[in-house]
Amino acid sequence: MVPKLGYKSKFLILLLTLICGITAWNKTLTVEKNLSAQLVRIDPIPHTQELIDQKRYAEADEYLSFFMEYDYVATNPMAVTLHRQIKEQRDHYLYRLKKAAEGVTQGRSDEIEGQIAAVVSDFLIIGDIRDLTLEGLKWWQKEEVDEFIVALSTIGVVATAGVALTAGSSAAAKPALSFLKMARKVDKVPNWLRKDLIKSAKVVKETKKLDSVTDVFTATRASFKTSGVRSTLILMSQADDVNSFKKLTKLGTKFGNKTGVFVDLTGKEGLKLVDKLDQIPTTVALEASTFGKRGIQTLETVGVERFQKILRTAKVATRTTKVAYKHHEIILNQIMSFLRNSIEVIPLWALILMMFYGGILLVRRVE
Structure with a gap:
């Protein structure tokens, strides 16, 4: 009741x-x-300032730009000022000219102008001859010779000659070769890849065919086309072999040029997502990484x-x-x-x- x-x-x-x-x-x-x-939330300003102090403007821009898409950074006056200063530095013509020259003379660069110059120099065999000459001088002076660079340059000479290529034209092989040289010069080549390519270079030299390096060339070229140079270097350094590298490139396909910062922020935890990428929206994963x-x-x-x-x-x-x-x-x-x-x-x-x-x-x- x-x-x-x-x-x-x-x-x-x-x-x-x-x-x-x-x-x-x-x-x-x-x-x-x-x-x-x-x-x-991660505050990107301290690390960005460190990169600027080290004159690593390309990496600083990539890092801070990743966070500028989120309100807590985009509304921060200090972040906005830093972002503008980085852009101005990278757009300065003397800076861009210096980076282009760096690509030709050293075969490496953190800026797109230098990377393009490095690839072009290798296309014209200038880069391969340059690297072989430098390593030859080391041998003459009884210094340690970089077998990896010699191996890549040897493959590059064969590719440029265009003799019986079964992995495609030299135009397809050259970008991957140039990228791998840059990776070596910034000490980002893992041991598994170094050993594999030194061994494969001997086969290429004898057979005049690129069959033995097709997998790694294809994966490398596909990765830096979708995610950029630095992201590919990071993914490559986290791999154990060609197959695991090919698997990790799925992260590059998912996150594009944000892959490098994503892995920087999340480490091994972020790499674990490679098996769950279809289940997680890109925007959610990226925001989680902040x-x-x-x-x-x-x-x-x-x-x-x-x-x-x-x-x-x-x-x-x-x-x-x-x-x-x-x-x-x-x-x-x-x-x-x-x-x-x-x-x-x-x-x-x-x-x-x-x-x-x-x-x-x-x-x-x-x-």
């Missing part, structure tokens, strides 16, 4: 029912709030949908901390907090039952 209630009693029951509902809803968000509190390794770990633990809820919770929390309450609003908020905390210990199932019973009391009338 449901008792008949007056307006004051109904109002009190309504208030308690609402508080129970708020508390029940709050309990369902507890995990998200806790996880959100554990996630801390929290570093913990962001990727959380994404894998809770899944895409819950991770997006966590992001929304974090943004709402950030906004509410900026609200200035008036005096009477503070008092009301304290009262409501006290009431919520008082019934916080009640299990979720009990709160739902109380809400259900309270609703019955409010809507039913007893004769």
